[in-house]
Amino acid sequence: MKHIMEHEDFLGPIKNVDDSKCLSASQYYSFIATFMKHLHSNIPANDYLDFSRPAHIEIRDDFFRGKNTKRAVVFLLSNGCEWALKSAHGCTMCGHIAKQARKDQPISTEDFVTQFETAFSTADIDGIPVLNIFNNGSFFNDDELPREARTTILNLINKNKNIKRVLVESRPEFITPSVLQETKSLIPGTELEIxxxxxxxxxxxxxxSLNKGFSLRQFTDAANIIRKNDIHLRSYILLKPPFFSERGAINDAVQSIETAFSLGVGAVSLEAMTVQKYTLVEYLYNNNLYQMPWLWSIVEVIKRTAHLGRVIIGLFKFYPSPDSVPNNCPLCNNKVMDAIIEYNKTLRPDVFNQLHCKCKEDWKEVLEKSSDYYDNLRDFILVEKNKDSILRSA
Ligand code: SF4
Ligand SMILES: [Zn+2]
Incomplete structure (x- = not known):
């Protein structure tokens, strides 16, 4: 797949700093892919090879059909996201490839089904109406999850009449009318959310910032297919991708949530950045080129967008857990997280009205000192160029 900006000279501002260090768009993508490849090359060899072990399953809080309820989340072990395994080497914040993916040998249809079936049949999910299935990539990509495995898993779900809604994840390029119609036909009494x-x-x-490899146009096309098939659409909006200032990140998330709803998204999950191993974000964080977002920034985005539609806050619950998560100060971290959890139960932003802490002044200062996106990007590129390291091979 070609990068969407491959032939555009979008890195203009960097030229002004030092002509000898300017990068064209295609050079930048080559650079970032090489950088990601280098980071992934440090991933230790897999510590286990049992692809047919029961999938990890967690029970989490949810807010479904106007009620506080639970959802079951199944994490399948997979061979990894195709986007991360191809020449682009994946998204800059994504740690799946280092955690829940195993490349030693192809995972068979039978192994996927066994992973799901053993977890699903032994977990205590009686009365839990929502099921999420995460496969570290795209549920609808046959090369990541074989079609036969997908259809067998859906048939198993269909036998459990407690499940009212199934949520799966996918990149937009795998959303087609036929795969959605097939999926719906296999779980006729159950709502589907993508x-x-x-x-x-x-x-x-x-x-x-993210090396994501798809455009808003592709997302919109997928959204239209999803809507035409009466399927729920959720979109993840990421607070503070690399190179954004704190203020720029807030504004971008607000703008993105507004646009997502205008494109027919039914729910937004606001995901604030976390640090996961073997990612560009971890590299930037360790080299003082990235600071975690503040919890106050999450609160600010919610205050500005909750009236637009269903905006849920992701609680940094990845499996396994990330190394660093957004924070304020030790005095108020727990209090603000409690309010965030409460907000998710009610979707009422007034739960944040009573929150005060002296660190809020520090956060406001950070907002005032906002750095420029292209300056931050340039710092990263120049640091790497000056190190005479990976870029040379790009
Ligand atoms: S964020 Fe999604 S698309 Fe990107 S590498 Fe991770 S699993 Fe793949
Ligand atoms: Zn504080």
Whole structure:
């Protein structure tokens, strides 16, 4: 797949700093792919090879059909996201490839089914109406989850009449009318929700900051197919991709949520950045080129967008857990997280009205000092160029 900006010279501002260090768009993508490849090359060899072990399953809080309820989340072990395994080497914040993916040998249809079936049949999910299935990539990509495995899993779900809604994730290029119609026909009494990691509606920054490899146009096309098939659409909006300032990140998330709803998204999951191993974000964080978002910034985005539709806050619950998560100060972290959890139960932003802490002044100062996106990008590129390291081979 070609990068959407491949032939455009979008890195103009960098030229002004030092002509000898300017990068064309295609050079930048080559650079970032090489960088990601280098990071992934440090992933230790797999510590286990049992692809047919029961999938990890968690029971989490949910808010479904106007009620506080639970959802079951199944994490399948997979061979990894195709986008991360191809020449682009995946998205810059994604740690799946280092955690829940195993490349030693192809995982068979039978193994996928066994993973799901053993977890699903032994977990205590009686009365839980929502089921999420995560496969570290795209549920509808036959090369990541074989069609036979997918259809068998859906048939198993269909036998459990407690499940009222199933949520799966996919990149937009795998959303087709036929795969959606097939999926719906296999779970006729159950609602389907598809989550797409749109992250930001800014095409250029999705590309530069996240190496995401799809455009808003592709997302919109997939959204239209999903809507025409009466399927629920959720989009993940990411708070503070690399190179964004704190203020720029807030504004981008607000703008992206507004645009997502205008495109027919039914629910937004606001995902604030976390640090996961073997990612560009981890590299930037360790080299003082990235600071975690503040919890106050999450609160600010919600205050500005909750009236637009169903905006849920992701609780940084990845499996396994990330190394660093958004925070304020030790005095108020727990209090603000409690309010965030309460907000998810009610979707009422007034739960944040009573929150005060002296660190809020520090956060406001950070907002005032906002750095420029292209300056931050340039710092990263120049640091790497000056190190005479990976870029040379790009
Ligand atoms: S974020 Fe999604 S599309 Fe990107 S590498 Fe991870 S699993 Fe693949
Ligand atoms: Zn505080």
């Amino acid at each position: 989550a797409i990691g749109l992250e930001t509606t800014d095409d250029i920054r999705r590309s530069i």
